[in-house]
Amino acid sequence: MSEHQPVNILMIEDDEGHARLIEKNIRRAGISNQIHHFTDGTSALDFLFNHPEGPTHNGPALVLLDLNLPDMSGTDILAKIKEDARLRRTPVVVLTTTDDKVEIQRCYDLGCNVYITKPVNYENFADAIRQLGLFLSVIQVPEVEGLG
Amino acid sequence: MIGLQPTWLSAPLFQLKIDGRQFGRIIVGLVILGFLGLLAAGAAAGLVMALSQNRTRWVNHTYEVERHINAFRVQVERLESSRRGYLLHQDPLFQQVYADAVKIIPQELAALRRLTQDNPRQQTNITALESDVGRLEGQLSISMTDARNGLHDKAIADFISDGSVPLARSTRQLTNVMLAEETRLLKQRVADQESLFRDFYLVLVFSALWLAMVAVLSVMVILRYTRELSQSRDSLKELNDNLELAVETRTTDLRRANEEIQRFAYIVSHDLRSPLVNVLGFTAELDAAAKPIVGLIERAEAEAPQILTDEVRRAAREDVPEAIGFIRGSTQKMDRLINAILKLSREGRRNISPELLDMDDLVQGVADSLQHRLDDLGAEITIERPLPRLVTDRVAMEQIISNLVENAVKYLKPGRPGRIQIKGSQSLGRAVFEVIDNGRGIDPKDHERVFDLFRRSGAQDQPGEGIGLAHVRALAYRLGGVISCESALDEGATFRLSLPVAFMPEEMK
Secondary structure (H helix, E strand, O other), X not given: OOOOOOOEEEEEOOOHHHHHHHHHHHHHOOOOOOEEEEOOHHHHHHHHHHOOOOOXXXXXXXXXXXXXXXXXXXXXXXXXXXXXXXXXXXXXXXXXXXXXXHHHXXXXXXXXXEEEEOOOOHHHHHHHHHHHHHHHHHHOHHHHHHHO | OOOOXXXXXXXXXXXXXXXXXXXXXXXXXXXXXXXXXXXXXXXXXXXXXXXXXXXXHHHXXXXXXXXXHHHHHHHHHHHHHHHHHHHHOOOHHHHHHHHHHHHHHHHHHHHHHHHOOOOHHHHHHHHHHHHHHHHHHHHHHHHHHHHHOOOHHHHHHHHHHOOHHHHHHHHHHHHHHHHHHHHHHHHHHHHHHHHHHHHHHHHHHHHHHHHHHHHHHHHHHHHHHHHHHHHHHHHHHHHHHHHHHHHHHHHHHHHHHHHHHHHHHHHHHHHHHHHHHHHHHHHHHHHHHHHHHHHHHHHHHHHOHHHOOHHHHHHHHHHHHHHHHHHHHHHHHHHHHHHHHHHHHHHHHOOOOEEEEXXXXXXXXXXXXXXXXXXXXXXXXXXXXXXOOEEEEHHHHHXXXXXXXXXXXXXXOOOOOOEEEEEEEEEOOEEEEEEEEOOOOOOHHHOOHHHOOOOOOOOOOOOOOOOHHHHHHHHHHHOOOEEEEEEOOOOOXXXXXXXXXXXXXXXXX
């Protein structure tokens, strides 16, 4: 895991609109890391575990995970990431519409690092993404310096 | 109710159904009949005993008469033979026997006369016998006197000629007649006795038959009554079982339907939120994108107003911001509504954890949380202590009470000092809480409607989506309770919540 490699952002989100909004707000927060977007769980898992640029083989990564996916539940992906020795330290941000307490608890139990509810109130949503941007900037501090 | 009337009941004897009182009467009647039968048998036995004793006495009497007749005959034979002996040999012993017989014969005759007083035929015979014996004695005494006086030959001559032999034969024949008469009487009496016993046996047999009949009837009645009892018990049990089954089935159906609705509400509301995020998100993008454009138009206005038309100005300054405002407002309202459905569905799925609640504390807590608003409004809450204690879910109860009290505070009549009263009572395992206000009241036609989701009543001058009371009702149902409303316009409202004193989970019911 080289310090010079930038953090890749893996966005697993089936809703194109949400994906676009998230991306826009991430960019607006001044984060320019590469974003890999997946609209289903299968291709996301394939990238995570097998892709040469994926976190298993290469550089640090951050996962933005929606729980409602067409082919599987986001919690399944979360569980797979946290069970794998190579991926366990990869931060996972769950970003979903569910604000059900049980679901949130379950995600934290599985090892999710941050849980963000997609608020319909757009200001709050943008705030949340900006906070996420802050979070991202914190974890990528070495890279920024490295790239510096 | 099928199969309650089995075929054996349709037999004529059993057409009447027996109830408990009839059964008692029938059994008492049968017991009385049985005792009557026994009484009859006893009386017959007593009567027969008495009659039979009488008959036996008469039979004995006949034997007695026969004995006396025979004794009389023996004495007559003794009389004659002692005379003959004396004629042969003048032994004083013969004379002694002779005198003895002479003395006994009248005694026997007297006894016979006495014994046969009731029988004129025997009396006639006895009279004839008396005269015969009298004559015989007279003849015999002549030869005896001669012999005693030593006139031996004369005595022998007397013996030959005195006719004592035919007299003695006549006596013998008379006694035979008398004996025959007595035998006839004896036969008759024995026959009477036999017929009496026959009658007695008849009575006995009849009584036995009677008792047997009563016994059979009793057993039949008891059996039938018992069968009816057990049948009605069985059918009751069956009904009961069916009822339980029906209730259980319906409860299960209801629960399943409820779960279905909860799940449906959850999925729908959840999935509806996803597109809403886009609508709102991109509206914000649109808004953000419109800003530089408006800025550009303002610049154009300042630098080159000729390139702008009124249409462009209106679009930039009014139409776009207005459209965005409406989209935003509506979407936000939609989000609130969806959240309300989500909240209700979640409330329905939440686990109820019953605990002992001190309602005084709980209600006081709700009132305290509203104190600031109450002070602003100049309103006050009075709690009538003690309120009944409950075993139920704390969170649900707090939400119910706070929704009701908040509503009361919200809809106070402007210009009238708000008075909100909370009281409670308890009876028959249920606790009733009342939240009474003197606010603007609810039109009676809306009393049901106010509990419906998104429905409100009266002037729409207060914020809210029409969720509170729907939520309260859902919670009350969840706790096994009901809520109702009593009110008239301008006269305040009373919300009455009735709950089981102890919450009973579904699986324990």
